[in-house]
Amino acid sequence: MQLCKSALEVLEETSRTFYIPISRLPSGLQEAVASGYLCMRAIDEIEDHPSLDNALKAKLLQIISLTLQAGTHEMKASDLSTALSDYKELLPEVSLRIGEWALLAPDTIAPRIWDATAAMADRMAYWACINWQIKDKADLDRYTFGVAGAVGLLLSDLWAWYDNTQTSRTQAIGFGRGLQAVNILRNHAEDLTRGVDFYPQGWSDEQMHTYARENLRMADEYTAALSLGPALDFCRIPLALAHATLDALSQGEAKLSRSTVMDLVKQLTSTPV
Incomplete structure (x- = not known):
């Protein structure tokens, strides 16, 4: 399966950080990871939407969840676009097209992505x-697991599906939580x-930095x-970008500069970006 150009374009528009490593993945795995990332980004854009009230956010997220739970091999992209059609003026493209992203992955792994x-x-x-x-660290652990640690688990399942790469699931959760904690600090x-x-409640930046580093x-x-x-x-x-961002925040910078990001990615890929 070849990742459609439109999906790559949306991927690049939503996150160059993840566009670069996903675009380098081999065929099959690339579609699976892109499907997972775009589906997660679609619902993340709803969670973070600046003008939707919380009740509507919850309603839209539950519509997506229930539609995916009813998914079978006969599921069509229109199943989700129809479910969200009343809100097409409010939602970004990446969210409205979640049905397309859900069907990007190969059939043998797509249901795992729908479930996640x-x-x-x-x-x-x-x-x-x-x-x-x-309210407390337990709540923070619940939240960071729910929106990011579980992504680490999904990635581990995708590696195992593709070439039987086995990973620590505890560390996979830490991978997701760590990236999310840096995002919380940055934003x-x-x-x-x-x-x-x-x-x-009561936490300082220093305590959140410690949580992120752990x-x-x-x-x-x-x-x-x-x-x-x-x-x-x-x-x-x-x-690498998460570590660099955390270091920059520790030094009082708001975020990494684009030139720093580009230089770091070049070092890791040895190819122009």
Whole structure:
């Protein structure tokens, strides 16, 4: 199966960080990982939508979850586009086309991606309903697992499906949690302006930095255990960018500059980007 050009274009528009490693994956695995990423990004855009109220966010996420749970080999992209048609003026392209992304993956792994997306949509709906109230570290662990640690588990399943690469599932969760924790730190000020705070009550930036680094240590162990091949090639780039972003935030910078990102990716891929 060849990833359609339109999907690659949407992938590049939504995240160059993940577009680069996904575009380098071999055929078959590329479609599977792109399907998973675009489906997750589709629901993430709903969770983070700046103008939708929380009740509508929860409703849309539950519509997506239920539609995917009813999915079979006969599922059509229109099943989801029809379910979301009443909201086409509100939602971004990546969300409206989630039905297409769900069908990108090979048939032998697509249901695992539908399951992961449906479960994540349900978890996001729950957090939207309670306005992302993170009371303590246990809540933070629940949230970062629900929206990112579970992605690490999905990736581990995709590596095993493609070439039987076996990974630590605990470390896979740390991989996802670590990347998400860095995102929480990077977006903290912006999140506060829309009335959302992912920090546990009373936590400082220093405590969140510690949480991020603890999980990135597991991500480092996860990546270090991978043999040369597609899984390692994929994981190295977002992990390196997460470490660099955390270092930049520690030094008072708002984010990595585009030139720094480009230089780092070039070092990791040895090819122009």
